[in-house]
Amino acid sequence: MNEYNIMLDAKDMPDAWYNVASVIPEPLDPPLHPATHQPVTADDLGAIFPPSLIAQEMATEEWISIPGPVMDLYRLWRPSPLRRAYRLEKALGTPAKIYYKNESVSPSGSHKINTSIAQAYYNKQDGVMELTTETGAGQWGTALSIACAMLCMRCTVYMVRVSFEQKPYRRVLMETYGGIVKASPSEETDSGKAFLQKYPDTTGSLGMAISEAVEVAAKSGGLVKYSLGSVLNHVCLHQTIIGLEARKQLESVGEYPDIVIGCCGGGSNYAGISFPFVPDKVRDGKDIDFIAVEPTACPTLTRGLYAYDFGDTAEMTPLLKQYTLGHNFVPPGIHAGGLRYHGVAQTVAALTKQGVMRAVAVHQNPVFDALMLFSVTEGIVAAPESGHAVRVAIDEALKCKESGESKTILFNLSGHGHFDMTAYEAYLNKQLHDYELDQEVIDRAEECIPKL
């Protein structure tokens, strides 16, 4: 019998997240205050984040317990299935064994809800009544809206105006879950008003939306906090439930990965599948090939600078040591909206810099070639972001076909593509463009990053 779906019993679901900060060979450089350039303190962060999440952001212990109420909410869909891609393997004619963790079955349709539930829970514990955030395509806004609904909190989502207008279904989805969605820039914040005065016809940007969401939290006197869907340590931490489950599921069929693959924008999805295997390589010398996959249109890890940079365009966030294309970088309009970030999680950056992990960049059309093969073999129409992981899993499996090696490949299928059909339509109509950035665009990062 071909065991496609490898399930994990609910009682065997991991009950602690893995904190990769405890095992990175060289210690992380401290985040710096955006104005003073001095290491940030918990107090600095207290205006927009609750104490419990600030503590997690700075934690150094290896394991952090998952609270019972978060476990209960995870159990609405977790443990998620690990699938052996038999039909894909057969189509490729590869001796490689391809496994993928299927996060597309979550309520929000992606991995994002693993952290939104945890963040909403900790905020509520700390007395917060409402969360604000920004969203572009809407994956993160959806995940936070559901989490807030489940914890009876209010959720306000600043949605980039162009997406608000062009993606009404994502907006309706957030509203169905009770999220209050505002087109950004809005007239309801000082920063929004300022943007609108300066650029009356602006279609908005993630940078502007972040500014509005942060402003509302900062000015609320503590009842409202801000929530971020990727990049930060505590976000990556919450996502490790993915890799921890995958590890147990692989063990149950006597497997261990030679290659671990995830698409990488801000880094939390990739962190989720890979971080739990990092100690095996760093401490025990296991030979694991960790591959972060990014778009050639936004090649942060493969062509960016390793330097301190801001997380946002408006230079309001702490400076993090990371790979960056410059915080004013505007990527071409690829369909993988979740991978269009100029920077990356400092943990992913450090592990890449230190040679524990590596990154590859792929073009949009080959990604959709892979998605099409994946849909007819595995049956899942996956998100364009996830397609980056599918592409490289296929490439590695084809290398095995060449070499005759039967490697075990593990990747994370971060989400479904049910709200990305315009991207599939463009591909079917041969209207997708591949973007290779000019070196000059990359060079501008050097001018943009702060001089310390």
Add this chain to the structure above:
Amino acid sequence: MNEYNIMLDAKDMPDAWYNVASVIPEPLDPPLHPATHQPVTADDLGAIFPPSLIAQEMATEEWISIPGPVMDLYRLWRPSPLRRAYRLEKALGTPAKIYYKNESVSPSGSHKINTSIAQAYYNKQDGVMELTTETGAGQWGTALSIACAMLCMRCTVYMVRVSFEQKPYRRVLMETYGGIVKASPSEETDSGKAFLQKYPDTTGSLGMAISEAVEVAAKSGGLVKYSLGSVLNHVCLHQTIIGLEARKQLESVGEYPDIVIGCCGGGSNYAGISFPFVPDKVRDGKDIDFIAVEPTACPTLTRGLYAYDFGDTAEMTPLLKQYTLGHNFVPPGIHAGGLRYHGVAQTVAALTKQGVMRAVAVHQNPVFDALMLFSVTEGIVAAPESGHAVRVAIDEALKCKESGESKTILFNLSGHGHFDMTAYEAYLNKQLHDYELDQEVIDRAEECIPKL
């Protein structure tokens, strides 16, 4: 620990479908030839269906083995989860226990793929190279497109023109899976050309689309056959995998249903969850309340006539004894497109007529009230069709709250609503209409059905 997800090990997946025809107290009336009104023969059906499915359509044995290759394809997502709706129960404050089978996790996003895979398999075994079908909203066309892709067959879908134009994402989804989608009526069939000549501005109808799909099969000389997504015995048969799994999953937690609920259009989803429990009531006298839920806008079982009628508008299909609103009935434009059928499966009709099952009709706005509560408690944005089952599950749970009874309620969540966001948007904007049909509309059925 709250065990939300009750999984079934892949090795315990049922390996035979349950044939309810073997247990219906009074035998089914035979299908009649549309022209001669004599019982149809296998030969009559041979022009559009393959021999193996015709045999299943007429089968009387209780169990029919599921072929190994179908089992392998089912295993891409089956066994599907059975979920205990703890959070919904808590929100209602009911002592009832609510369980639902979650078919929304399938590749096509609904239960339809349980039969499309089986139908494609048997057709291929019988030498068929291509399947044709009709689709309205696109759920069935999607399921058949995936099945054909997986079995390397060609699939042509005649999509009602108004949906083709208004639901481009469903069309793209079918095309992603390799389906060839034509707006119906088309210029490619004689019947399509005739419809266009008679009604040049027609937006199309399911009846017209069926005529085109059947014509292509009938004129192909055997290489092309027609495939139907509901109503017929073999379709309902394939869906029993749902209830058979649910039964095992309930057993694993020591439960047995007092009430079994499914939404009902053509009847295959309702058949799927309920038929495997029918022998317990009919043979063993178990007290199970089987409830089919239909829209008040299309009240086939609750207000229709029990009589022989055609399956299609064009009077091409065999006559089946069923509940019907008349084969020329055009229901109001509710969002649950899958429940807008004038008739119903003859097995469901007979069991209702004979008092084994009952039916209730519900309005559209209360259905969406239920869907909203379901989305914030269980996390799933469900299809409007499935919302009918959610509504009645809630109603029954509230009756238990009143009476203090702790009944066990089982319903089937037939699919997700990711492609139904316009319906949710209309509800959020208070633009959904409730329809109660005038008796005069129902009375017209009498004039429309054939006089035998």
